[in-house]
Amino acid sequence: MLVEDESDIQSFLRRSLEEAGYVVDCAADGKTAEKLAAEHSFDVLIVDLGLPDQDGITLILRLRQMGVQAPVLILSARRSVDDRVRGLEQGGDDYLTKPFALAELLARLRNLLKRNAPGAGELTRLRVQDLELDLLRREAIRAGKLLPLTQQEFALLEYLCRNAGRVVTRSMILDQVWGIRIQPETNVVDVHIYRLRGKVDGKGQQPLIRTMRGMGYVLEDR
Amino acid sequence: MSSKTARPALRSAAWRISLWATLAFACGTIVVFVFLQRFLAHDIQRRTDAWLSGEVEVLGDVAERTPKDALYDRVVGEVAELASREVPNRDAGATLSNDSVFFLQTGRDGSMELWVGAGNGQATLAAIRKTTILPDQPTDLHVSGFAIPFRVASDQIADGTRIYLGLSERDELRVLHRLSLRFFLLSLSLILFGFLIVFLATRRMLSHVRGITEAASRIGHSDLTTRVPTTNRNDEIAQLALTLNHMLDRIESTVHQLHTITDTLAHDLRSPLTAIRGKLEMSLPGVSDEAAAEPIVAAIDELDRLTDFLNKSLDVAEAQADALRLTREEINLCELLPAMVDLYEPSMTERGLSIQLQCSGPVKVMADAALVHRMIANLLDNELKHLAPGMRVAVAVRAENGFAILAMEDNGIGFEPGMLEHLFEARVKGRNSSGHGLGLTFVHAVARAHGGTVTAANRSGGGARIVVALPLAEGSATAPHNPAASLSVAD
Known part of the structure; x- marks a missing residue:
């Protein structure tokens, strides 16, 4: 369920979520959301904090009282992260500041759903087309050849592989691979990707790492 | 709070105030003491003189009426002896050996006719001859062989002889000494007691002030929702607290x-x-x-x-406006900086720049991670954007005097002269800068919000140097300053 009062944002979110394969129900205010939640069961909720009739947090707490267990992705255009939001975050829900990249929204939704799904067990190997990653020995092999990667490059490639077929943004890469929370002003990430691509995509091989202009990068899985 | 109350009491304002108050009190006591001493001495002397005058008159009467026969010496001597028993201020425990009183009768030629007292009275006679003693006017008489002077009264008898009655001032002085000693001990204990009272009272009062100071400084650093402690009394300190809270x-x-x-x-x-x-x-x-x-x-x-x-x-x-909201967490700069440098290194290399990092031990700060990350990224972005190819960047992190020091140096052209003073003001940027001029302002704002500082300067050897200082997280020991950690760009 998507609870967002601004019709512009609601419509493009709905479209992109549907394109990503989700079935979406929309509500523009808290009352409608409560009614929808009472009638249907949802896998995940996206709730904007600034609703016309009530505070987003209040809505989430009421839904929780109603017995709604689904994880919540909170959207906010506020500057400061409310303490109550932080409390929800610790309860397993997630938080995203506007404006955001669609790729990031989708990644966070997947994370929330994965957290709720029964554990699939820790992977020790990742395979995307002819690229194979040994997560224990921290080695990457493409077409039978060991790639001479540094630890950092391996971590970057691992992150791309785990999200194969999906767009990852530069700030997602920075956060997940380097643990740095910034919006890069310079091309720091691109240079790393460029170097990694030089090692992963050899001559005559089909390029795996693709630049999605204006969005980020994707590791092709087919 | 505990660290501040542990500071020596000798340096506290309460100690100084009590010292001054005690000094003033002691001065006052000394003045009162001197005045009382004078008054008492004068009064005792007046009483002695009255007694002497009275006795010498009685003795003169007796000497006049007693016929000058063989018994004269004994009668007058016994009367004098009796009189000496009634000496004022007499020490009750003293023996009756009568060396504190003498009686002397001289003839018309000034020779000794009768002596009652210790010794043969020749020394006293010699002293009397040297001094003029008026009748009815007791006078001090210094007799050789006696440390303490005698008070002497005299009377002229009708037959032309003179009688002298002398009383040693020893008893008088002893009484005065005893009084002085008691008064001294009393005032000393009063002064000590007063000091203690003043010290405790001011310390109690100033502890309120210190409580207010500590609360205010805590508020200045972190949250604006708490208030300084107030007391129920409506005194100046309570008003100070109230005013602060209103503010x-x-x-x-x-x-x-x-x-x-x-x-x-x-x-x-x-x-x-x-x-x-x-x-x-x-x-x-x-x-x-x-x-x-x-x-x-x-x-x-x-x-x-x-x-x-x-x-x-x-x-x-x-x-x-000192109103930046922070979500503080512990950040080890010596973990963050390697990641940052690792991230920027390829971009630097691509531009022909080189970067080196020096980190000594864990350097932990309590800071807002997102802001600190952006602050450091800003500094590195600055170097990346403005430094000419072939130059070097050196980053050093160390703990020093309770601060985490992040120093970034390069060997480029440095800041434009005249720009240095305005470097941290918004919208100030170099002539060739393409940014919006918020980079260093932002760095300054973040450091300030965390209670730190930023300084920028041109190095003497050329190039820029920016130093960010953030307060170390509490409990992380400050490593002794390691001279090897202060690094500079090798040219």
């Missing part, structure tokens, strides 16, 4: 207003930005033509820059 109320409401304004501004701008960005992103996959996609990509980039600018402007505005 804090106003500051809090102003800060709250600022937050409301920035929040509203952020909200009103971010919502349309979100909608525009989303729509642009949605339209991208439909455009297969590279050239047609270019303006959309550029628009998205512009939007991201605009968002970043908006965030930075609001951060800087809040920081300059």
Whole structure:
């Protein structure tokens, strides 16, 4: 369920979520959301904090009282992260500041759903087309050849592989691979990707790492 | 709080105040003491003199009426002896050996006729001859062989002889000494007692002041919601606390207003930005033509820059009003900086720059991670944007005097002269800079919000040097300053 009062944002979110394969129900205010939640069961909720009739947090707490267990992705255009939001975050829900990249929204939704799904067990190997990653020995092999990667490059490639077929943004890469929370002003990430691509995509091989202009990068899985 | 109460009492204001108060009190006591001593001495002497005058008159009567026969000496001597038993201020425990009183009768020629007292009286006679003693006017007489002078009264008898009655001032002085000693001990204990009272009272009062100071400094550093402690009494200190709290109320409401304004501004701008960005992103996959996609990509980039600018402007505005909201967590700069340098190193290399990092041990700060990350990224972005190829950047992190020091140096052309003073003001940028001039302002704002400082200077050997100092996290020991850690760019 998507609870967002601004019709512009609601419509493009709905479209992109549907394109990503989700079935979406929309509500523009808290009352409608409560009614929808009472009638249907949802896998995940996206709730904007600034609703016309009530505070987003209040809505989430009421839904929780109603017995709604689904994880919540909170959207906010506020500057400061409310303490109550932080409390929800610790309860397993997630938080995203506007404006955001669609790729990031989708990644966070997947994370929330994965957290709720029964554990699939820790992977020790990742395979995307002819690229194979040994997560224990921290080695990457493409077409039978060991790639001479540094630890950092391996971590970057691992992150791309785990999200194969999906767009990852530069700030997602920075956060997940380097643990740095910034919006890069310079091309720091691109240079790393460029170097990694030089090692992963050899001559005559089909390029795996693709630049999605204006969005980020994707590791092709087919 | 405990660390501050442990400071030596000798350096506290309470100690100084009590010292001064005690000094004033002691001076007053000494004046009173001297005055009383004088008064007492005078009174005792007056009583002695009255007794002497009375006795010498009685003795004169007796001497006049007693016939000058063989018994004369014995009668007058016994009367004198009796009189000496009634000496005022007499020490009750003293023996009756009568050396404190003498009686002397001289003939018309001044020779000794009768002597009652210790010794043969020749020394006394010699002393009397040297001194003029008026009748009815007792006088001090210094007799050789006696340390303490005698008080002597005289009387002329009708037959032309003179009688003298002398009383040693020993008893008188002893009484005075005893009184002085008692008074001295009493005033000493009074002074000590007064000191103790003043010290305890001022310390108690000043502990309220210290409580207010500590609370105020805590409030200055972190949250505006707490207030300084108040007391029920309506004295100056309670009023100070109340005034401070009123001031804090106003500051809090102003800060709250600022937050409301920035929040509203952020909200009103971010919502349309979100909608525009989303729509642009949605339209991208439909455009297969590279050239047609270019303006959309550029628009998205512009939007991201605009968002970043908006965030930075609001951060800087809040920081300059000391109202930046922080979510503090422990950050080890010696873990963060290697990641940062690792991230920037390829871009630097590509531009022909080199970067080296020196970190000594864990350097932990309690800071807002997102802000600190952006602050360091800003510094590195600055180097990346402005430094000419072939130059070096040196980053050093160390703990020093309770501060985490992050020093960034390069061997480029440095800051333009005249720009240094205004470096941290908003919209100040180098002539060739393409940024919006918020970079270093933002760095300054973040450091300030965390209670730290930023200094920028041109190095003597050429190149720029920016030093950020943030307070170390509590409990992380300050490593002794290691001279090897202060690094400089090798040319």
